[in-house]
Amino acid sequence: MEVKVLEGVFDANRKKAEENRELFRRHGLLAINLMASPGAGKTSLIERTVALLKDRVRVGVIEGDIASTVDAEKVKAHGIPVVQINTGGACHLDAAMIHQALDHLPLPELELLIIENVGNLVCPAEFDLGESLKVTILSVAEGHDKPLKYPLIFTQTDALVLNKIDLLGMSDFDLDVLRRTVLTMNPDVAIFELSCRTGQGLESWAGWLEGMVRRVKSRP
Ligand SMILES: Nc1nc2c(ncn2[C@@H]2O[C@H](COP(=O)(O)OP(=O)(O)OP(=O)(O)O)[C@@H](O)[C@H]2O)c(=O)[nH]1
Ligand SMILES: [Mg+2]
Numbered sequence: 001m002e003v004k005v006l007e008g009v010f011d012a013n014r015k016k017a018e019e020n021r022e023l024f025r026r027h028g029l030l031a032i033n034l035m036a037s038p039g040a041g042k043t044s045l046i047e048r049t050v051a052l053l054k055d056r057v058r059v060g061v062i063e064g065d066i067a068s069t070v071d072a073e074k075v076k077a078h079g080i081p082v083v084q085i086n087t088g089g090a091c092h093l094d095a096a097m098i099h100q101a102l103d104h105l106p107l108p109e110l111e112l113l114i115i116e117n118v119g120n121l122v123c124p125a126e127f128d129l130g131e132s133l134k135v136t137i138l139s140v141a142e143g144h145d146k147p148l149k150y151p152l153i154f155t156q157t158d159a160l161v162l163n164k165i166d167l168l169g170m171s172d173f174d175l176d177v178l179r180r181t182v183l184t185m186n187p188d189v190a191i192f193e194l195s196c197r198t199g200q201g202l203e204s205w206a207g208w209l210e211g212m213v214r215r216v217k218s219r220p
Contacts, residue, residue, distance in 0.1 A: 013127055016095035020130025023102060024113070030216040031113040032209075033129050035153060036137035037146075038119030041163040043071040044196035045137060045205075046114050050078045052206040053112070057213050060110040062101045064093040064118050071116060081105050092123035095130055112213050121146065125153035132216060139164040140171055144178040147185060154182055159190040161205065166195040 024031045036042050043063075050059050060081040063072040072084035083101045085093060098115065105113070115131065117124040136157040138146055141164055147154040154160065160182055168175070175193070182189060190208060194201030 010126075013095050016099055017128040017130035020095055020098055020102070021132075022130075023107070024130065024132060025219075027107045027110070028217045028219070029107065029110055029113055030133070030209075030213045031115065031129070031131045033115050033117060033124070033131035033134050034137070035117045035121070035124040035134065035157075036119065036139070037121050037142055040119070040137045040139040040142065041161075041196050042116045042119070042137060043074055045161060045163065046075055046116060047078065048196050048199070048202050049114070049206055049209065050075065050080060052202060053210060054078065054080060057210055058109055058111045060105045060107075060113050062093075062098065062105075062113065062115045064097070064116055066090070066118060081110070087118060090123075091118055091120050092127050093117050093129060094127045098129045111217060112209070121150040121153050125150075125156060133158040133212065135159045135161060137161045137163050138178070140167045140173045143171075144174050144181070147178070147181045151185060154189075155185045157186065157189060159192065159208070162191065162193045163196055165193050165200060166198050 034042050046061060053059060061075050062083050062085060063075060064085045064087065065071060066087050066089060069084050072082050076082045083104045085097050085101055115129060134157045136153050138160060179191060192201060192205040194205055
Protein backbone atom coordinates (compact mmCIF):
# COMPACT_ATOMS: atom_id res chain seq x y z
CA MET A 1 0.00 0.00 0.00
CA GLU A 2 2.74 2.42 0.97
CA VAL A 3 4.56 1.63 -2.24
CA LYS A 4 1.45 2.48 -4.29
CA VAL A 5 1.06 5.83 -2.53
CA LEU A 6 4.68 6.68 -3.27
CA GLU A 7 4.30 5.61 -6.90
CA GLY A 8 1.30 7.94 -7.17
CA VAL A 9 3.31 10.83 -5.77
CA PHE A 10 6.16 10.28 -8.23
CA ASP A 11 3.74 9.82 -11.12
CA ALA A 12 1.88 13.06 -10.39
CA ASN A 13 5.21 14.86 -10.05
CA ARG A 14 6.46 13.49 -13.39
CA LYS A 15 3.35 14.83 -15.16
CA LYS A 16 3.69 18.29 -13.65
CA ALA A 17 7.42 18.29 -14.44
CA GLU A 18 6.61 17.62 -18.11
CA GLU A 19 4.23 20.62 -18.09
CA ASN A 20 7.02 22.79 -16.65
CA ARG A 21 9.51 21.46 -19.21
CA GLU A 22 7.13 22.31 -22.05
CA LEU A 23 6.66 25.81 -20.64
CA PHE A 24 10.45 26.32 -20.47
CA ARG A 25 10.81 24.98 -24.01
CA ARG A 26 8.11 27.32 -25.32
CA HIS A 27 9.87 30.32 -23.80
CA GLY A 28 13.37 29.23 -24.91
CA LEU A 29 14.37 29.30 -21.24
CA LEU A 30 17.20 27.37 -19.59
CA ALA A 31 16.04 26.22 -16.13
CA ILE A 32 18.65 25.03 -13.61
CA ASN A 33 17.79 22.90 -10.58
CA LEU A 34 20.53 23.87 -8.10
CA MET A 35 20.97 21.30 -5.33
CA ALA A 36 23.38 20.90 -2.40
CA SER A 37 23.65 20.41 1.35
CA PRO A 38 22.70 23.29 3.65
CA GLY A 39 25.46 25.90 3.53
CA ALA A 40 27.37 24.48 0.53
CA GLY A 41 27.02 27.82 -1.26
CA LYS A 42 23.85 27.73 -3.41
CA THR A 43 22.82 31.31 -2.69
CA SER A 44 26.43 32.51 -2.89
CA LEU A 45 26.79 30.90 -6.33
CA ILE A 46 23.51 32.46 -7.50
CA GLU A 47 24.64 35.90 -6.35
CA ARG A 48 28.05 35.57 -8.02
CA THR A 49 26.51 34.18 -11.23
CA VAL A 50 23.90 36.93 -11.43
CA ALA A 51 26.56 39.59 -10.88
CA LEU A 52 28.67 38.13 -13.71
CA LEU A 53 25.88 37.47 -16.21
CA LYS A 54 23.13 39.97 -15.61
CA ASP A 55 24.26 42.44 -18.30
CA ARG A 56 24.31 39.65 -20.90
CA VAL A 57 21.63 37.18 -19.75
CA ARG A 58 18.14 37.92 -18.37
CA VAL A 59 18.00 35.88 -15.15
CA GLY A 60 15.13 35.00 -12.80
CA VAL A 61 15.39 33.00 -9.56
CA ILE A 62 13.11 30.72 -7.53
CA GLU A 63 14.28 30.34 -3.94
CA GLY A 64 13.21 27.17 -2.12
CA ASP A 65 13.50 26.98 1.65
CA ILE A 66 11.67 25.26 4.46
CA ALA A 67 11.14 28.68 6.07
CA SER A 68 12.22 32.34 5.81
CA THR A 69 12.89 34.77 2.97
CA VAL A 70 16.56 35.30 3.84
CA ASP A 71 17.97 34.00 0.55
CA ALA A 72 15.27 35.61 -1.62
CA GLU A 73 16.07 39.02 -0.10
CA LYS A 74 19.79 38.63 -0.84
CA VAL A 75 19.10 37.74 -4.47
CA LYS A 76 16.42 40.42 -4.91
CA ALA A 77 19.03 43.04 -4.03
CA HIS A 78 20.61 42.31 -7.45
CA GLY A 79 17.50 43.80 -9.11
CA ILE A 80 16.20 40.65 -10.78
CA PRO A 81 12.82 38.84 -10.46
CA VAL A 82 12.76 36.43 -7.50
CA VAL A 83 10.00 34.21 -6.11
CA GLN A 84 10.27 32.57 -2.70
CA ILE A 85 8.74 29.14 -2.05
CA ASN A 86 8.49 28.10 1.60
CA THR A 87 7.86 24.36 1.73
CA GLY A 88 6.63 24.51 5.34
CA GLY A 89 8.68 21.46 6.34
CA ALA A 90 9.12 19.50 3.12
CA CYS A 91 12.78 18.68 2.47
CA HIS A 92 12.65 19.33 -1.30
CA LEU A 93 10.85 21.29 -4.00
CA ASP A 94 8.43 19.48 -6.31
CA ALA A 95 7.17 20.22 -9.80
CA ALA A 96 3.76 21.50 -8.61
CA MET A 97 5.45 24.11 -6.37
CA ILE A 98 7.54 25.28 -9.33
CA HIS A 99 4.44 25.40 -11.55
CA GLN A 100 2.75 27.74 -9.10
CA ALA A 101 5.84 29.92 -8.71
CA LEU A 102 6.11 30.32 -12.49
CA ASP A 103 2.84 32.32 -12.46
CA HIS A 104 4.74 35.04 -10.60
CA LEU A 105 7.69 35.33 -13.00
CA PRO A 106 7.87 37.25 -16.30
CA LEU A 107 8.76 34.12 -18.32
CA PRO A 108 8.74 35.75 -21.80
CA GLU A 109 11.41 38.21 -20.57
CA LEU A 110 13.74 35.58 -19.08
CA GLU A 111 16.54 33.50 -20.61
CA LEU A 112 17.82 31.72 -17.50
CA LEU A 113 15.86 30.52 -14.49
CA ILE A 114 17.88 29.35 -11.47
CA ILE A 115 15.95 27.30 -8.92
CA GLU A 116 17.63 27.01 -5.51
CA ASN A 117 16.36 23.76 -4.02
CA VAL A 118 16.06 23.07 -0.30
CA GLY A 119 19.45 22.28 1.29
CA ASN A 120 19.66 18.49 1.21
CA LEU A 121 21.58 15.86 -0.79
CA VAL A 122 18.82 13.24 -0.62
CA CYS A 123 15.20 14.29 -1.30
CA PRO A 124 15.77 16.90 -4.08
CA ALA A 125 17.38 14.17 -6.21
CA GLU A 126 14.09 12.23 -6.25
CA PHE A 127 11.92 14.99 -7.73
CA ASP A 128 12.13 16.14 -11.34
CA LEU A 129 11.11 19.81 -11.53
CA GLY A 130 11.06 19.90 -15.34
CA GLU A 131 14.48 21.57 -15.31
CA SER A 132 16.79 21.68 -18.32
CA LEU A 133 19.87 20.91 -16.22
CA LYS A 134 20.64 19.62 -12.76
CA VAL A 135 23.56 21.32 -11.04
CA THR A 136 24.91 20.02 -7.73
CA ILE A 137 27.30 21.86 -5.44
CA LEU A 138 29.67 20.08 -3.11
CA SER A 139 31.81 22.22 -0.83
CA VAL A 140 35.30 21.37 0.37
CA ALA A 141 34.14 21.55 4.00
CA GLU A 142 31.81 18.55 3.44
CA GLY A 143 34.51 16.03 2.48
CA HIS A 144 35.35 14.13 -0.70
CA ASP A 145 33.45 10.98 0.31
CA LYS A 146 29.96 12.46 -0.21
CA PRO A 147 29.39 11.06 -3.74
CA LEU A 148 29.83 7.53 -2.36
CA LYS A 149 27.35 8.18 0.46
CA TYR A 150 24.69 10.04 -1.56
CA PRO A 151 25.11 8.47 -5.01
CA LEU A 152 21.79 9.39 -6.68
CA ILE A 153 22.30 13.15 -6.78
CA PHE A 154 25.91 12.83 -8.03
CA THR A 155 24.98 10.22 -10.64
CA GLN A 156 22.14 12.30 -12.10
CA THR A 157 23.71 15.72 -12.08
CA ASP A 158 24.73 17.42 -15.34
CA ALA A 159 27.29 19.65 -13.63
CA LEU A 160 29.12 19.47 -10.33
CA VAL A 161 30.36 22.67 -8.75
CA LEU A 162 33.08 22.12 -6.18
CA ASN A 163 32.81 25.24 -4.04
CA LYS A 164 35.01 26.70 -1.28
CA ILE A 165 38.31 25.70 -2.92
CA ASP A 166 39.84 28.53 -0.86
CA LEU A 167 39.54 26.07 2.06
CA LEU A 168 41.50 23.26 0.36
CA GLY A 169 44.67 23.82 2.39
CA MET A 170 42.69 23.74 5.62
CA SER A 171 41.10 20.32 5.20
CA ASP A 172 41.96 16.78 4.09
CA PHE A 173 39.76 17.13 1.01
CA ASP A 174 41.40 15.24 -1.89
CA LEU A 175 40.49 16.73 -5.27
CA ASP A 176 41.84 13.76 -7.25
CA VAL A 177 39.81 11.26 -5.24
CA LEU A 178 36.68 13.40 -5.65
CA ARG A 179 37.17 13.71 -9.42
CA ARG A 180 37.86 9.99 -9.85
CA THR A 181 34.85 8.97 -7.75
CA VAL A 182 32.40 11.28 -9.50
CA LEU A 183 33.64 10.51 -13.01
CA THR A 184 33.31 6.76 -12.36
CA MET A 185 29.67 7.26 -11.37
CA ASN A 186 28.89 9.91 -13.97
CA PRO A 187 31.44 10.09 -16.82
CA ASP A 188 29.73 12.98 -18.66
CA VAL A 189 29.48 15.37 -15.71
CA ALA A 190 31.00 18.84 -16.14
CA ILE A 191 33.10 19.72 -13.07
CA PHE A 192 33.86 23.29 -11.98
CA GLU A 193 36.22 24.05 -9.12
CA LEU A 194 35.62 27.49 -7.69
CA SER A 195 35.36 29.76 -4.71
CA CYS A 196 32.40 32.07 -4.24
CA ARG A 197 34.51 33.81 -1.62
CA THR A 198 37.60 34.71 -3.71
CA GLY A 199 35.96 34.52 -7.16
CA GLN A 200 38.51 31.96 -8.42
CA GLY A 201 37.04 29.70 -11.13
CA LEU A 202 33.79 31.65 -11.50
CA GLU A 203 34.44 32.90 -15.06
CA SER A 204 34.72 29.37 -16.36
CA TRP A 205 31.43 28.35 -14.70
CA ALA A 206 29.60 31.46 -15.90
CA GLY A 207 30.95 30.99 -19.43
CA TRP A 208 29.70 27.40 -19.54
CA LEU A 209 26.28 28.46 -18.26
CA GLU A 210 25.99 31.28 -20.77
CA GLY A 211 26.87 28.80 -23.55
CA MET A 212 24.03 26.54 -22.37
CA VAL A 213 21.61 29.50 -22.36
CA ARG A 214 22.59 30.39 -25.96
CA ARG A 215 22.24 26.78 -27.04
CA VAL A 216 18.68 26.53 -25.67
CA LYS A 217 17.72 29.89 -27.19
CA SER A 218 18.92 28.90 -30.65
CA ARG A 219 16.82 25.72 -30.69
CA PRO A 220 13.96 25.91 -33.21
N1 LIG B 1 35.20 30.08 2.62
C1 LIG B 1 34.16 30.10 1.79
N2 LIG B 1 32.92 30.33 2.26
C2 LIG B 1 31.90 30.33 1.40
C3 LIG B 1 32.08 30.11 0.01
N3 LIG B 1 30.87 30.14 -0.59
C4 LIG B 1 29.97 30.39 0.37
N4 LIG B 1 30.58 30.50 1.57
C5 LIG B 1 29.95 30.78 2.88
O1 LIG B 1 29.20 29.62 3.25
C6 LIG B 1 28.04 30.01 3.99
C7 LIG B 1 26.79 29.38 3.36
O2 LIG B 1 26.62 29.90 2.05
P1 LIG B 1 25.21 29.99 1.35
O3 LIG B 1 25.44 30.52 -0.02
O4 LIG B 1 24.23 30.67 2.20
O5 LIG B 1 24.83 28.44 1.27
P2 LIG B 1 23.46 27.75 0.82
O6 LIG B 1 23.83 26.47 0.17
O7 LIG B 1 22.66 28.72 0.02
O8 LIG B 1 22.76 27.47 2.23
P3 LIG B 1 21.21 27.09 2.52
O9 LIG B 1 20.35 27.93 1.62
O10 LIG B 1 21.04 27.42 3.96
O11 LIG B 1 21.09 25.62 2.24
C8 LIG B 1 28.02 31.52 3.98
O12 LIG B 1 28.55 31.99 5.19
C9 LIG B 1 28.93 31.90 2.81
O13 LIG B 1 29.55 33.16 2.95
C10 LIG B 1 33.41 29.88 -0.47
O14 LIG B 1 33.67 29.68 -1.66
N5 LIG B 1 34.40 29.88 0.47
MG1 LIG C 1 20.70 29.38 0.28
